[in-house]
Amino acid sequence: xxxxxxxxxxxxxxxxxxxxxxxxxxxxxxxxxxxxxxxxxxxxxxxxxxxxxxxxxxxxxxxxxxxxxxxxxxxxxxxxxxxxxxxxxxxxxxxxxxxxxxxxxxxxxxxxxxxxxxxxxxxxxxxxxxxxxxxxxxxxxxxxxxxxxxxxxxxxxxxxxxxxxxxxxxxxxxxxxxxxxxxxxxxxxxxxxxxxxxxxxxxxxxxxxxxxxxxxxxxxxxxxxxxxxxxxxxxxxxxxxxxxxxxxxxxxxxxxxxxxxxxxxxxxxxxxxxxxxxxxxxxxxxxxxxxxxxxxxxxxxxxxxxxxxxxxxxxxxxxxxxxxxxxxxxxxxxxxxxxxxxxxxxxxxxxxxxxxxxxxxxxxxxxxxxxxxxxxxxxxxxxxxxxxxxxxxxxxxxxxxxxxxxxxxxxxxxxxxxxxxxxxxxxxxxxxxxxxxxxxxxxxxxxxxxxxxxxxxxxxxxxxxxxxxxxxxxxxxxxxxxxxxxxxxxxxxxxxxxxxxxxxxxxxxxxxxxxxxxxxxxxxxxxxxxxxxxxxxxxxxxxxxxxxxxxxxxxxxxxxxxxxxxxxxxxxxxxxxxxxxxxxxxxxxxxxxxxxxxxxxxxxxxxxxxxxxxxxxxxxxxxxxxxxxxxxxxxxxxxxxxxxxxxxxxxxxxxxxxxxxxxxxxxxxxxxxxxxxxxxxxxxxxxxxxxxxxxxxxxxxxxxxxxxxxxxxxxxxxxxxxxxxxxxxxxxxxxxxxxxxxxxxxxxxxxxxxxxxxxxxxxxxxxxxxxxxxxxxxxx
Numbered sequence: 135x136x137x138x139x140x141x142x143x144x145x146x147x148x149x150x151x152x153x154x155x156x157x158x159x160x161x162x163x164x165x166x167x168x169x170x171x172x173x174x175x176x177x178x179x180x181x182x183x184x185x186x187x188x189x190x191x192x193x194x195x196x197x198x199x200x201x202x203x204x205x206x207x208x209x210x211x212x213x214x215x216x217x218x219x220x221x222x223x224x225x226x227x228x229x230x231x232x233x234x235x236x237x238x239x240x241x242x243x244x245x246x247x248x249x250x251x252x253x254x255x256x257x258x259x260x261x262x263x264x265x266x267x268x269x270x271x272x273x274x275x276x277x278x279x280x281x282x283x284x285x286x287x288x289x290x291x292x293x294x295x296x297x298x299x300x301x302x303x304x305x306x307x308x309x310x311x312x313x314x315x316x317x318x319x320x321x322x323x324x325x326x327x328x329x330x331x332x333x334x335x336x337x338x339x340x341x342x343x344x345x346x347x348x349x350x351x352x353x354x355x356x357x358x359x360x361x362x363x364x365x366x367x368x369x370x371x372x373x374x375x376x377x378x379x380x381x382x383x384x385x386x387x388x389x390x391x392x393x394x395x396x397x398x399x400x401x402x403x404x405x406x407x408x409x410x411x412x413x414x415x416x417x418x419x420x421x422x423x424x425x426x427x428x429x430x431x432x433x434x435x436x437x438x439x440x441x442x443x444x445x446x447x448x449x450x451x452x453x454x455x456x457x458x459x460x461x462x463x464x465x466x467x468x469x470x471x472x473x474x475x476x477x478x479x480x481x482x483x484x485x486x487x488x489x490x491x492x493x494x495x496x497x498x499x500x501x502x503x504x505x506x507x508x509x510x511x512x513x514x515x516x517x518x519x520x521x522x523x524x525x526x527x528x529x530x531x532x533x534x535x536x537x538x539x540x541x542x543x544x545x546x547x548x549x550x551x552x553x554x555x556x557x558x559x560x561x562x563x564x565x566x567x568x569x570x571x572x573x574x575x576x577x578x579x580x581x582x583x584x585x586x587x588x589x590x591x592x593x594x595x596x597x598x599x600x601x602x603x604x605x606x607x608x609x610x611x612x613x614x615x616x617x618x619x620x621x622x623x624x625x626x627x628x629x630x631x632x633x634x635x636x637x638x639x640x641x642x643x644x645x646x647x648x649x650x651x652x653x654x655x656x657x658x659x660x661x662x663x664x665x666x667x668x669x670x671x672x673x674x675x676x677x678x679x680x681x682x683x684x685x686x687x688x689x690x691x692x693x694x695x696x697x698x699x700x701x702x703x704x705x706x707x708x709x710x711x712x713x714x715x716x717x718x719x720x721x722x723x724x725x726x727x728x729x730x731x732x733x734x735x736x737x738x739x740x741x742x743x744x745x746x747x748x749x750x751x752x753x754x755x756x757x758x759x760x761x762x763x764x765x766x767x768x769x770x771x772x773x774x775x776x777x778x779x780x781x782x783x784x785x786x787x788x789x790x791x792x793x794x795x796x797x798x799x800x801x802x803x804x805x806x807x808x809x810x811x812x813x814x815x816x817x818x819x820x821x822x823x824x825x826x827x828x829x830x831x832x833x834x835x836x837x838x839x840x841x842x843x844x845x846x847x848x849x850x851x852x853x854x855x856x857x858x859x860x861x862x863x864x865x866x867x868x869x870x871x872x873x874x875x876x877x878x879x880x881x882x883x884x885x886x887x888x889x890x891x892x893x894x895x896x897x898x899x900x901x902x903x904x905x906x907x908x909x910x911x912x913x914x
Contacts, residue, residue: 150822158838162646170370173418177192177227177262177264178264178265179233179265180266180267180273181233181266181268181271182232182234183232183266183273184225184228184232187217188228188229188767190226190227191227191229192226193224193226194207194220194225194245195225196247196882198247198257199225201616201809202249202910203223204251205248205250206218206222206246206248206249206250206253207223207224207246207247208220208246208826209227209243209244209245210244211261212241212242212243213241213243214243216230216231217229217231217233217241218230218264218348218807220245224585225666229264235268235269236271239265239266240266241263242262243263243264243722244259244261245261245262245660246260267897268304268308269311270309270358271302271332272302272303272304272363273357273365273366273367273374274363274366274644275298275300275301275302275303275367276353276355276368277299277301277691278298278299279370279371279516280370281297281298281371282374283334283372283373283374284371284375284376285374285375286341286375286376286378286705287341287344287377287378287380288340288341288378288380288474290336291338292335292336292765293326293335294334295334295336295371296373297331297332298327298332298334298366298371299332299685299828300314302314304813305355310357310546311356312356312358313355313357313359313663314356315329315330315360316329316330316332316353317353318351318352318354319352320351320352321350321351321352321370321371321373322337323338324336324338324341324349325337325349325355325373327390332353332355334353334373335512336806341375343375343376343552344381344412346375347374347375348372348373348374350370350372351370352368352369352371352482353371354366354367355368362513363691376408377413377414377416377417377434378413378471378473378474379413379474379480380413380477381413381417382467382478382480383410383411383418383465383467383482384409384482384636385409385483385484385828386410388485390405390407390485390487390604391486391491392405392486392488392489394447394488394489394491395490395511396451396490396492396726397451397452397495398447399447400426400448401447402446402450403444403445403446403447403449404432404445404446404488405486406437406444406445406487407422407442407443407463407483407484407486408441408442409441409442409443411480416439416468417467417471418467419438419467419468420436420443420466420467420614421465421467421468422434422435422436422464423463423464423466423748424463425461425464425483427461429461429865430448431448431449431459432446432459432461433445433446433448433487442750445463445488446646451490452526453490453492453493454492454526454527455491455841457490457492458487458488458490459488460485460486460487461488463483463484463485463486464481464482466482467480468480472835473891478671492527494581494584495525496524496576496584497523497527497576497577497578497586498523498524498525498526498586499521499522499523499588502588503589503590503591504574504587504588504589504590504633505587505590505593506519506556506590506591506593507589507592507593507594508558508562508595509594509597510543510562510594510595510599512558512562513558514558514559515557517555518556518557518558518592519555519590519592520554520555520556521549521556521590521853522537522554523576523586523588525578530578531578531580531770532578532579533577534554534576534579535550535554535575536551536575537549537572537575538573538575538652541571542570542572542579544560545559546559546562547558547560547570548561554576556590558730565598565600565739567594567595569593569598569762570594571591572587572591574588574589576588580653596633597631598630598633598691598693598694599694600629600630600693601629602627602639602686602690602694602695603629603686603698604625604698604700605626605627606625607627607700607704607780609701610622610701610702611663611703611716612667612672612680612702612703612704612705613704613705613706613711613713614671614674614705615670615706616670617670618668618669618670620667621664621665622653622666622667622702623665623667623700624662624663624665625664625700626662626663627661627774631690633689633787634688637661637689638688638689639661639663639689640657640684640686641655641657641795642657642685642687643655643683643684643685644685646763647682650668650682652669652672652682653680653681653702654668656665661710663684673702674716674717677704678703678717678718679702679703679704680701680702681697681700681701681702682700682701683701684686691880693837702715722790768805776829788829793871889906893904896906
């Protein structure tokens with residue numbers, strides 16, 4: 135059976151296209167075809183359908199279908215169950231959901247005709263496409279907005295600022311839904327936008343940043359080529375005018391006045407001036423310079439943070455010399471743009487008057503450093519030189535001079551307070567200090583706070599006042615086998631003096647030893663001398679040490695000399711003359727002394743040592759008495775701390791006499807804290823009349839006398855050191871007419887004492903008067 139498949143679209147245009155394509159093969163091809171099968175084309179469905187009924191898409195039909203219900207149509211592919219449905223009897227296709235072309239532009243489906251009873255295909259499976267037809271449902275969007283852009287100020291007309299771009303999600307191949315045009319809503323008349331390209335340009339020339347530096351534009355993009363009914367979107371463009379150097383610096387004032395003290399230190403800031411520039415950044419950077427009257431005394435620099443001109447003092451000011459300066463200051467832009475030179479000069483000038491105020495200045499030394507010389511043998515009080523200072527102020531006050539003693543600690547010099555004459559105050563010694571650096575102070579008589587400083591360098595000239603001596607301490611060795619005429623030592627000398635022509639020393643032997651038979655001296659005429667032997671055969675057993683006096687004379691005027699002693703030791707030397715041993719020779723025992731004799735001598739020595747050790751040991755182990763005497767010092771008592779004391783009546787544990795009043799006669803017994811081997815020589819016993827009565831001494835010396843007496847007792851005891859001893863200083867002082875109230879006095883005083891006088895001492899002693907008196911109180 136020949137079957138013929140057909141497709142009927144929901145769109146009339148589509149049906150026409152279907153038919154045209156159906157016959158596109160021409161009549162000859164149609165006559166040759168035995169089976170027509172499917173004829174396919176695209177189905178078109180409008181997006182965003184909002185009807186309540188399913189949207190009819192089209193109809194499928196096969197020539198095999200005779201209308202008897204034996205053929206069933208089956209649909210498969212994208213959305214075949216969720217979006218598209220087909221009537222299996224009629225082949226009608228419907229869309230059950232609203233479609234969005236921007237989500238999916240087309241769907242590919244497969245259609246097949248099968249036998250209803252057996253499900254056997256009666257036609258091969260074929261594909262067709264359902265294309266979603268676009269409508270204008272998306273407005274243009276600026277994906278990169280909002281925009282930030284900059285353009286130099288003073289730009290020419292039509293200077294490009296930025297390009298904006300909007301996109302439309304609609305189909306650009308169908309209709310005008312995606313064709314966008316641009317327009318400017320806000321920002322006119324300063325800027326414009328190209329309708330097709332979206333390029334934003336300046337619409338006015340020479341826009342000035344100093345007038346307005348920022349503009350906010352609103353750009354619109356509209357589809358449908360801007361026609362009525364088209365959708366639109368907007369974005370903002372912030373345009374900032376960037377600075378160019380189109381403004382010169384200008385001083386706000388043409389004249390400035392400043393006052394400074396003449397005592398202003400060098401490198402101090404005198405004033406600050408600033409030229410204003412409406413530009414910013416590098417275009418506002420400036421250079422300042424002084425054009426008149428200031429160079430040399432003042433300098434000007436630029437503060438890089440504030441662009442101020444800082445006037446700095448370069449030289450000291452002097453009111454008496456010049457009391458005002460008229461400076462001409464110029465400010466110039468550092469970075470000048472040649473494009474704007476035609477606008478005029480990019481510099482400006484101003485006048486700055488600096489007035490110097492007078493201050494009371496300290497005295498000034500015309501010569502800061504005064505050099506003087508003095509001979510070291512100059513007598514005390516001789517004048518060395520003179521310093522001079524003057525008051526630079528118009529008052530010209532009198533000056534008084536003094537020496538800063540921190541520079542003359544030993545007070546070698548004095549200066550006359552009125553004349554400034556420096557003189558010696560002590561004998562000088564060049565060898566101790568050859569140069570003295572003094573600081574001279576000059577102060578005004580009427581205002582001592584004004585002090586000037588000058589300096590005097592005093593050089594002490596040398597005289598010949600030191601004799602020459604040996605350069606080093608010589609250790610001369612003489613070999614026993616030395617030959618006559620042999621040089622055994624070369625000596626030299628030193629002198630603390632420094633003659634202008636240098637040192638010249640003369641060496642000789644004193645007349646008393648010049649004719650000795652052992653040594654002679656040879657002056658080498660080069661400030662050295664050689665010691666030469668006169669004979670040979672020196673023997674250590676005969677004499678191990680020779681002392682040779684050497685006379686040294688200098689060339690000073692007057693010449694000074696000294697006699698130095700050279701020690702010559704006789705030594706045993708090897709064949710090369712190297713000393714092996716020096717000093718005395720040990721004597722050996724006679725060869726006839728036998729070994730037995732040596733043993734006997736050694737035994738005697740050992741016996742004596744043993745005896746000495748035994749005697750020492752016995753002395754150290756001498757027994758002490760086991761029972762302590764009652765009069766022994768309390769420090770040797772053994773006190774049991776687990777036993778309660780007996781109070782005032784217990785006199786066995788401690789000797790209470792040591793704590794009693796000092797006027798009680800002390801027992802002049804020998805100290806018992808040591809065991810002396812020799813008798814003591816204390817000046818005891820002393821009569822009670824020799825003891826000081828401390829109560830009769832003044833209060834400020836009573837303690838001092840008491841402590842001194844105790845120390846004296848300890849110092850005169852020859853058996854005390856190095857033993858430790860306890861000195862009792864239990865003395866609380868005097869001063870109360872009631873004497874001591876302590877119960878420690880109860881051992882030596884009458885317990886029936888009358889305390890009625892307590893009633894006369896005032897309210898503070900009322901309680902004691904009640905306890906110890908007769909009960910009749912003056913307060914009752």
